[in-house]
Amino acid sequence: MRLFNRKYRGMKKENADIILIEKYLEGQLSKKEIKEFEERLKEDRYFRVLVHDIKKLVKGIEFSARQELLNKLKKTEKSLPAIPEGRTPRVIKLRRLKYAVAVAATIALLAGSIYTIIISRDQSLKEDYFMEYYAPYPNIIHPVQRAEETPMTDEELAYYYYESEQYEKALELFLKLNEATGDSESTLFYLANIYMAIGNYEEAIENFTILLNDSVVFKNQTRWYLGLCYLEDGNYPNAQEQLEKITETKNSYNERAEELLSKIKNQ
Amino acid sequence: MDWSSLIRKIKSGDYLELELIYKKYRVEFVKWIMKSYKCSGEDAKDVYQQTIITLYENIVNDKIQNFNSSIKTYLFAIGKNKFYATSRDKQRFHMEIDESMSMVAQETETNEEEIQKLKGMEKSLGILGDPCRKILELYYYHKKNMKEIADVAGLKNPETAKNMKYKCLKRLRTICQNEVV
Numbered sequence: 156m157r158l159f160n161r162k163y164r165g166m167k168k169e170n171a172d173i174i175l176i177e178k179y180l181e182g183q184l185s186k187k188e189i190k191e192f193e194e195r196l197k198e199d200r201y202f203r204v205l206v207h208d209i210k211k212l213v214k215g216i217e218f219s220a221r222q223e224l225l226n227k228l229k230k231t232e233k234s235l236p237a238i239p240e241g242r243t244p245r246v247i248k249l250r251r252l253k254y255a256v257a258v259a260a261t262i263a264l265l266a267g268s269i270y271t272i273i274i275s276r277d278q279s280l281k282e283d284y285f286m287e288y289y290a291p292y293p294n295i296i297h298p299v300q301r302a303e304e305t306p307m308t309d310e311e312l313a314y315y316y317y318e319s320e321q322y323e324k325a326l327e328l329f330l331k332l333n334e335a336t337g338d339s340e341s342t343l344f345y346l347a348n349i350y351m352a353i354g355n356y357e358e359a360i361e362n363f364t365i366l367l368n369d370s371v372v373f374k375n376q377t378r379w380y381l382g383l384c385y386l387e388d389g390n391y392p393n394a395q396e397q398l399e400k401i402t403e404t405k406n407s408y409n410e411r412a413e414e415l416l417s418k419i420k421n422q
Numbered sequence: 423m424d425w426s427s428l429i430r431k432i433k434s435g436d437y438l439e440l441e442l443i444y445k446k447y448r449v450e451f452v453k454w455i456m457k458s459y460k461c462s463g464e465d466a467k468d469v470y471q472q473t474i475i476t477l478y479e480n481i482v483n484d485k486i487q488n489f490n491s492s493i494k495t496y497l498f499a500i501g502k503n504k505f506y507a508t509s510r511d512k513q514r515f516h517m518e519i520d521e522s523m524s525m526v527a528q529e530t531e532t533n534e535e536e537i538q539k540l541k542g543m544e545k546s547l548g549i550l551g552d553p554c555r556k557i558l559e560l561y562y563y564h565k566k567n568m569k570e571i572a573d574v575a576g577l578k579n580p581e582t583a584k585n586m587k588y589k590c591l592k593r594l595r596t597i598c599q600n601e602v603v
Contacts, residue, residue, distance in 0.1 A: 170588050208595055213562050215543025215598075219555075220563030221475060222544065228471045231441050238452050238463060286498035287458060320485055354491050 172202065176209045285387045288415055291352050292376060294318040296341050317345055322353050340366065344373045348380065356384045375406045382412070391419060425486065428493060432481045435564065435574075444474050447497055454498065459505055473501040482565040546597045554590035561587055 178184050179192050195202050297314035313328035329346040336342050347362035363381040370377050382397035398419075401412040431439040448470060455466040477497060480486050486496070547555045553575045560566040560574060568580035568587075577583045 169592065173588060173591065208598075209591075211539070211543070212591060212594055212598070215540055216547065216558045216562045216594075218540040219544045219547045220559040221479075223559070224475055224478065225471060227437060228441075228444060228474060231444055232467060232471070235445065235448065238449050283454075283498075286495055286502065289499060290503055320480075 169205070172205055173209060176206050179206075180210065180213065284415060284418060285383060288411060289351075289383050289387075291317075291320075292345070292348050292380065294345075296345070314345070317349065320352070322349050325349050326353070340370055340372055344370075344377065347377075351380060351384060356388050360384045360388070375401055375404075375408045379408045379412065382415075386415075386419070395419060425493065429481050429486065432478060435566065435570070440474065440478055443477070443493070444470075447494055450494075451497060451501060455501060455505060461505075469501055469505050472504045473497055476500050476504065482563075543598065546594060549597050550590065550594050554586075554593060557583065557587055558590050558594065 175192070179189070184192060196206060197203075294314050294317055297311045298318070309328055310332060313325055313332055316322070316325035316328065326346075326349045329342060329349055333339070333342045333346050343362055343366050347359045347366065350356070350359035350362060360381065363377050363384065366373065366377050367381065378397045378401050382394045382401070385391070385394035385397065395416060398412045398416045401408045402416070428439075428443070451470050451473070452463060452466040455461060455469050456463060459466075461469075474497075477500060480500075491499075547558070550558075557571055557575055560571050566574070568583045571587070572578070572580050572583040575583065575586075577586060
C-alpha cells in the first residue's frame with residue numbers, strides 16, 4: 156500500500172493553501188471561513204487531496220515525535236531504582252513520623268503533628284478518592300465523528316470542544332446554549348460537567364443541584380457527579396447523601412457508589 | 423512547584439524539567455495504579471509514561487485549564503483514563519462498561535492499518551533526516567514558534583525557518599508519495 160497517492164503533485168499556490176489548511180486544523184478559522192473551506196473541499200479535488208495529505212503528515216510527525224519522547228522517558232526509567240512493592244509511602248511516612256515524635260517531641264509538638272497528619276491525610280484521601288472515581292462524562296449527545304466531518308452548528312461545536320477537552324471554549328458555547336434552551340437537561344448537565352472539569356466546584360454544584368429537581372435522563376449521573384463535587388469540596392455528609400440515593404435504585408452507578416460510600420465511611 | 427512555573431519550564435523545551443516531574447510522582451503513581459487496578463509494575467510504568475506524555479502535550483497545546491487542582495491530582499486523573507485506554511488497546515482487561523462507556527470504547531478502537539501508516543511515516547521522516555525532521559517536529563508536536571525554531575535549528579531568522587518548514591513539509595509529502603509500506 157502506498158502512503159500517499161502520487162498523482163496529485165504539482166499544485167499551484169501550495170504554500171498559501173498549506174497555511175489555510177493549518178489554520179483550519181488548529182481551529183483558527185472563523186465560521187464563515189470554515190464554510191468557504193468546506194465548500195472548496197467539496198468542489199476542488201486537488202485541494203481535497205492536499206488537505207488529506209497534510210492531515211496525515213501532521214499525524215505522522217506527531218506520532219514520530221511522541222515516540223521519541225516516550226523513548227527518552229523509557230531511558231530515564233531504566234536509570235532509576237526499582238519501585239519496591241508493598242505499602243504506600245503515606246503509611247511509611249506516618250510510621251516514621253510517629254517514631255520521631257515518640258523519641259523527641261514535646262506534648263505540644265505531638266499534638267501539633269497529629270493535627271497536621273490528620274488534616275493532610277484527610278486531604279490526600281479526599282484527592283485519592285476523587286481521582287479514583289472521577290472521569291468527565293462522555294459526550295453522548297453529539298459524538299465527534301473521526302471522519303472528515305467538521306462540526307458546524309454551535310451545539311455540535313460545543314460538544315466537540317467538550318470532547319476534545321477544550322473546556323474554556325466549550326464553556327463559552329454551553330453558556331450561550333443554556334441561555335437559548337432555558338436550562339435544558341442535557342445542556343445543563345454538560346455545563347455542570349465543564350465547571351467540574353475546570354475545577355470550579357461551586358458552579359458545578361449549583362448547576363447539578365438545579366438539574367437534580369428536573370432531571371429525567373441524567374438523574375443518577377447528576378447525583379454521582381454532585382456527590383463527587385461535594386467530596387472534592389470536603390462536604391462528606393452531602394456527598395454521602397447523594398451516593399446513598401444512588402444505591403436506593405438499580406442503575407449503572409450502584410456498584411461504584413456503594414464502593415465509594417464504604418471507603419468514605421471507613422476512612 | 424505550581425502550574426505557572428511548571429508550564430513556563432516545560433514550554434522552554436528543557437527535557438530535564440519533564441524528567442524532574444517524572445521522577446517526583448513516579449513511585450506514588452505507579453504504586454497507586456498497581457494497587458487500584460491490580461496490574462503489574464511494568465504495565466503501571468507504561469501508563470505513567472503515557473500520562474507524562476499527555477501532561478506534556480496538554481501543556482504545549484495550552485489545554486491545561488484546571489489550575490485549581492494540584493499537579494498530582496491532574497496527573498492521577500489522566501492516569502486513570504490512560505489505564506482504561508491502554509487496557510482496551512491491549513484487550514487484556516475486562517471491565518464492566520455501561521451504555522455511555524461503550525461509546526468511548528468504540529471511539530478508541532485501534533486501527534491496525536492506521537498504525538502501520540504512521541510507522542511508515544516515521545520511516546519517511548527518517549529518510550527526510552535533520553534538520554527538516556527536527557523543524558517539523560518542533561513546529562507540529564512541540565508547538566514552537568518560528569523564532570524558537572530558528573534559534574534551535576541555527577537558522578538566520580524566523581522567516582527563514584518558516585520557508586524551510588514549508589519546504590520540509592513538501593519534501594516529506596514527496597517522500598511519502600514514493601514510499602510503500
